[in-house]
Amino acid sequence: MMKALVFAEKADHFNRISSKLKEMGFEVHGLSFAEANADHLYISEPNYDYASITAAMEKISDDVGPDLVVFSSTKLGKEVSARFAQRKNLPCITECLNLEVEGSSITVSRYSLGGKTIAKLRTSLPGVIAVVADAIEPSEQSFQMNIQDFEIPVSNQIRTVSREEKKREAVGLREADVIICIGRGLRKKEDIELVKELAEKLNAEIGCTRPLSHDYKWLPEERMIGLSGEKVSPKLLISIGVSGQIQHAVGIMNSKTVIAINTDENAPMREHSDYYVVGDLYEIIPELIRNL
Amino acid sequence: MKIAVCVKEVYNLEQVKIIKETREPILDVPKKLDDLSRNALEEAIKIREKLGGEVVAISAGSPDLKKTIKEALAMGADRAVIVTDCSNSTPESTALILSKILEKDSYDLIIMGDASSDDYSGQMASRIAEILGLPQITFVSEIKEVSEEKITCVRDMDDYLEVVEADLPCVLSVTNEINEPRIPALKDILKASKKPVETLSANDLGVEIPQPYEIIENLAPEIDRRQEVIEGDAGDVARKLAEIIRREA
Incomplete structure (x- = not known):
């Protein structure tokens, strides 16, 4: 039986990945910071240092001899996957959305060309991948659940001075039926009030493009929709003042209906819209609120 | 302070069109220096x-790199070392090639973007740091302090912000929020063509390019939107929209 070795710092990610691997017929070994589903699981104290985790995975890998080593494609997971792969002189593919095994090779899908295309890549095993855990539908699988404690070796390559959890507000973008997504067409932060008024009428969640959350900081990061943020699938998405760069459009592709309001009649957003309104959001939105 | 900045040429993605029938991308578009490479350069120039010291731009890519690298020199890199015979490189091969170049000099800092905006693979800092046996600080959103011996950075991770320090030499990868890259003036662009560029081949460096995977296909997802355009007086448009919203929400 082929063996997989998994590391994910979040138990939810770990379980999604391990269920997929089990479904594919792997015996699943893993390292996690909390109890999670695996045939053989090492549990350690939480540790977010790349050098320590790489050393731990190297040690476990030398014991287990996995055909495939899988990380969750978080920032930490990607960082460690590449360092581990280089140490083991193995190929590594990050940001995998899907995986299939065929004999002694594995096929994965990932975005390419900034999200314009999806590439299917095949690599022979042994290999390393980092998987976008949220892209995997978890399934019910039964595992041997042999669990043992593990002490991650301490490394001092870099020293952590402080760590602060980001303040997260609970945002229901992924579950929302209606989403209003705003972009740089909005002139100033105060104008979000106008959008909020519309959102209340429609019982909608508000999302945004990357510049609004990451550059202007008008909205928290967890509201960012796109390749490096949330991928949403509402019944209706109303896009306001969004140019529609591919890195953003990737995040809205699973919406059932898309309405966009934009001053530029030829913005890239047009091909991602079912209804494309050419006009000034500052004139249309107040009128729209009156009509709802 | 001797700083290497690993930069990447990418297709100008905004110009990449998709063939409707086959969903294949048309890659016959100009290349440019990647945006995240500019962030890395900007940070190096600030340091x-x-x-004081030197900023060296290092890159592996296609023969087009001879032109693209001028953008890095115009921004302010002092010189460049490029490898122009690895168009179809992978993170595995690029890391080997760049490390060979980096080994030839002793750099205090090696800076790059946390990923490239085309492939978004994000492996380069880890792989290069591992090959060179150096510490790495990835996803840097702010450099708090840097001296000849030590660097302190803020890392912007998924769920937390972290302040870490490392002794130099060290490998850094930066996020695109770290700075606003400068736009070179005309005089800087003119000056760029006089700066030294060393052009090498993978063969010169003794690197055999591994091909660890096979691309089975690379196609655009199907976009099948109605693209119905609505124009006119704000009042009319709003009434039409209200109708659509009531129907679809």
């Missing part, structure tokens, strides 16, 4: 402005 040089403070501590």
Whole structure:
């Protein structure tokens, strides 16, 4: 039986990945910071240092001899996957959305060309991948659940001075039926009030493009929709003042209906819209609120 | 302070069109220096402005790199070392090639973007640091302090912010929020063509390019939107929209 070795710092990610691997017929070994589903699981104290985790995975890998080593494609997971792969002189593919095994090779899908295309890549095993855990539908699988404690070796390559959890507000973008997504067409932060008024009428969640959350900081990061943020699938998405760069459009592709309001009649957003309104959001939105 | 900045040429993605029938991308578009490479360069130039020293742009890519690298020199890199015979490179091969170049000099800092905006693979800092046996600080959103011996950075991770320090030499990868890259003036662009560029081949460096995977296909997802355009007086448009919203929400 082929063996997989998994590391994910979040138990939810770990379980999604391990269920997929089990479904594919792997015996699943893993390292996690909390109890999670695996045939053989090492549990350690939480540790977010790349050098320590790489050393731990190297040690476990030398014991287990996995055909495939899988990380969750978080920032930490990607960082460690590449360092581990280089140490083991193995190929590594990050940001995998899907995986299939065929004999002694594995096929994965990932975005390419900034999200314009999806590439299917095949690599022979042994290999390393980092998987976008949220892209995997978890399934019910039964595992041997042999669990043992593990002490991650301490490394001092870099020293952590402080760590602060980001303040997260609970945002229901992924579950929302209606989403209003705003972009740089909005002139100033105060104008979000106008959008909020519309959102209340429609019982909608508000999302945004990357510049609004990451550059202007008008909205928290967890509201960012796109390749490096949330991928949403509402019944209706109303896009306001969004140019529609591919890195953003990737995040809205699973919406059932898309309405966009934009001053530029030829913005890239047009091909991602079912209804494309050419006009000034500052004139249309107040009128729209009156009509709802 | 001697700083290497690993930069990447990418297709100008905004110009990449998709063939409707086959969903294949048309890659016959100009290349440019990647945006995240510019962030890395900007940070390196700022450090040089403070501590003095040299900024060297290093890159592996296609023959087009001879032109693209001028953008890095115009921004302020002092010189460049490029490898122009690895168009179809992978993170595995690029890391080997760049490390060979980096080994030839002793750099205090090696800076790059946390990923490239085309492939978004994000492996380069880890792989290069591992090959060179150096510490790495990835996803840097702010450099708090840097001296000849030590660097302190803020890392912007998924769920937390972290302040870490490392002794130099060290490999850094930066996020695109770290700075606003400068736009070169005409005189800087003119000056760029006089700066030294060393052009090498993978063969010169003794690197055999591994091909660890096979691309089975690379196609655009199907976009099948109605694209119905609505124009006119704000009042009319709003009434039409209200109708659509009531139907679809």
